[in-house]
Amino acid sequence: MKYPVIKGTGYALIQTPGLLLQQVNLEGSSLRHLLADQLRSFESVVRYPPNQVFIGNLLPEELPNIPRPWYNSLLPNAKRQGHFGEIFPEDEFLGLLNAVDVYGLVCLEAGFKQAVFQKLRSHPALFMLKGITMDRNNRFSYEEIEEMIKTREALPLTFEGRIIGCVRKANVSDSTLAASRVLENLTAKASAVVALQLLLWKTGLRPQEVDYIIEASEEACGDIRQKGGGSFAKSIAEACSCSNASGADTRAFCAAPVHALMQGAALVQSGIFKNVIVVAGGCSAKLGLNAGIHLKQEMPVLEDMLGAFAFHISENDGINPILRTDLIGRMSVGCGDSPQQVYRSLVAEPLTKGGYKILDIDRYAAELVNPEIIEPTGCGDIAKSNYKMIAALGVLNREIDRTEIDKQIHRFGVPGFAPNQGHIPSGVPYIGPARDLILQNKMKQVMIIGKGSLFLGKLTRLYDAISLILQRNPRLNTEITLD
């Protein structure tokens, strides 16, 4: 079978403390002043170990060796540039919001815009963005920005506590196009654009070679008559000059990225398209989601980051790891929702079909949210909970001895390191490290698991889960090792 391959990856992290405070305001929380005192500096964000893992300067497997709390174990000499991607400060992101906005809704003060565009023009991956090279001359004075905030329901944009711009509403009466929704959607678009642009720059894939883009975030763009009409995908393709691409959005809450990978793989394997991109940006509504709890625990506000990723799925080149499209694990409607039934469908069934045992998989990657963020909420280490279930399934199948559960979890479970809950952690942050480790012949196969809380939408009480296996390319000579 001509399996498709994961040919390249791009990851971005963006620190947005100003958007975090904006989000807290929108939710009517009284925490704003407390939070403002606990925000992290950009330097501490860059030096934070889980963030260094996300951009590829550290393996997730190395995290357990770093003493917790990680916010007190900041790494010396850490860089914002990484093997897979980069960490961006908020001013550059606000410039990007402006650069990807084609309706003139993101208004920046003239001096701020000039300074930040100068920074973006010197960035090796971002300078060629259409919105940067063909800058529309829409500069505003502080007075004009204040006026829009006071009288036209525009939302302020801040950098280091100072108002430097605003986002306008896109329609007089349509709440779907209120300034808060415009900001949320442009945030998802702009951060996805960064991830894709990093992928194109790092891998050498030319924008015009991209045939199709599947966007897999959890946002909905549209207007009052079609609230989730889409398409983030095509807008991202346009912003990144992928002139031969079209695309569409896939939604399944946090499981969407893995659904999108499967769909992209199917498009390539069937011969419909040669080069498919799966991409998703970050969610501004998740900024500071558990900030109140973190404050009570006297922790820094760790959910100040937007994550974004992009993956290139392409025809089998005989080198890159293949996506085993014949071994998809899924949670069908009839599967039920007890962990036992779910993990049988998700893990045991595809493995059995492929002739594999649970321990044949080198790593499992599921719900990779950073435990330091989620444990204070009382939910425990979510990634580890998944691995416990897989180990228990192994005990039930008589593959693992009960006394070896902890040892096996430590061996095959990828520790969490993603910056928030939601679609970003859904197994896919490990695709970058997995691709490298498989290419270096340090691993054979990895299972990526996405799980989504469908019930939050109130259309069903079900949740969802889907798994796929990334495997060493059988055509790759095992004597060749690639960096």
Next chain:
Amino acid sequence: MDQENQVQIRELAQKYSDKELIAVLGSADPEMAVIAAETVSGGNLTFIDPFAEAQLGLKAYHIVELKEFIDPQVYLRHMEMIEIILDISRIIREVSNVRKRFFTSEVSV
């Protein structure tokens, strides 16, 4: 336990008496099970509004406490795997302690 679930439980508790209703918990984590048990027994312990004034007075049992009341085949199908990793004795001890604290006449099942 999310806010909507809490609202639903409050509505059911108000409609039916505590003699007709118990809460059945499924959390794999003893601490989470205790928080949920305290929430349905006593009220506002998860700091979420709908329970702020309500004293629901519902007894909470973890599913592992009700094993003997469930068809063994059904129980096995859903619970055999997760029992391997649950700290069953701690869950039973802590959830039944919540009942003893809120309902003085309570004895363990």
